[in-house]
Amino acid sequence: MDSLIDVVLFAFLIVVALAVARGRDLFAGAMLFGMFSLLSAGLFLIMDAADVAFTEAAVGAGVSTVLLVAALSLIGTEERARRRSNFLPLAIVVVTGASLIWGTFDLPPFGDPANPPNHHVVPRYLEKSGEEIGIPNVVASVLASYRGFDTFGEVVVIFAAGVGVMLLLGGRKRHRQRKERGL
């Protein structure tokens, strides 16, 4: 049953990504991107990543769509038809994709508990986090405690991105003054 949902969701995802790659309307592109995020959230849930699915549904389908639409209201939604030929990008994409698919053949089979990524530190997180941290959600204890330094970096990145956006878009007053002075 899970694999059936998996196949159907992936089919929808490919259709949506194709529509984004082919469509001309930017507003439709923003909406399709929101759909893509929501579908991928469903896929994450099928693959037992409840926290990730939650985040993707709230962030990808919610906030980023709002931001895209807000930005489009400033930019305009028309996209001019392309004049150059599509042959070169298509060739690059086909070659890159073929080599990446060739590379995936060396990846361990999907869903096997004996896969190398599931060993190393992960069994320790699963076995010891209950007594060491004392909370049942292993994702939360790895996020906040075992890998707290990573998360600190991510929070700083979000803060820095917020500062960057405010520097780029917040300086309306100064901009107008400069225009008045003829600069």
Add this chain to the structure above:
Amino acid sequence: MNLLGHYNYIVVVVLMMLGFYTVIARDNLVKKLIGLGIFQVSVFMLYISIGYVSGGSVPILTEGVTLYSNPLPHVLILTAIVVGVATLALGLALVVRIREAFGTVEEDEIRLKEDAEG
């Protein structure tokens, strides 16, 4: 190597390439950002696929469950998603400023205007 066991990885690569194609084949900067977003979400799917354990459970410790999916990719991707929206916002802010400076968000027109200004 069986094809069914690699189905997820192959579809993820196809999705990645669709996003990549949108980035390099389109001149519109907003479309490029959307393509980049699709590429990014595809990478997230690759990570989560690698951490999936069939028959496993959501990594929240429960009585009587012994097999859990790998929590480490979940942690990495969870934070990456939020950072992704922050960087998307930064990119959109740059595009808004470009629109105000050049009056267009098409890459080739921007290049023409830049050359004309010398």
Add this chain to the structure above:
Amino acid sequence: MSHHLILRVVAKFLIPLILVYGLYVHFHGEVSPGGGFQAGVLVASAFILHALIFGLNKTRPIARPGVLKAIAAGGVLLYGGTGVAGMLFGGEFLHYGVLAADPVKGQHLGIILIELGVLFTVASVMLLIFYAFAGRQKPEAQ
């Protein structure tokens, strides 16, 4: 959109629910899926909904940009400060076990503090980014 009566009524009903749900996701994040990142986005989206329905000029006095900037920086400081506190108590940076007499209690305290820092920063940065985009006037076509 302020003239849409149904939207206004529904939004008035939904916004408190979204806020409460955001807080639930935050404080229940140790037992169920959730945590500071998701809760921050949910809290921000409640304010974004308010701004979309009632207009930005009504939302700005409720969540002032100046206060939000302070909260965003305060969240990062709270996170970093928790790490430094671990050092002052004789552990490493971000070692929560030394924050209380019992290491597990210390871990609890540390996780609650840093998740609060994440919540503050994510919620206020998302809202500030939305303000920045929505508050900018459309430039005249050149």
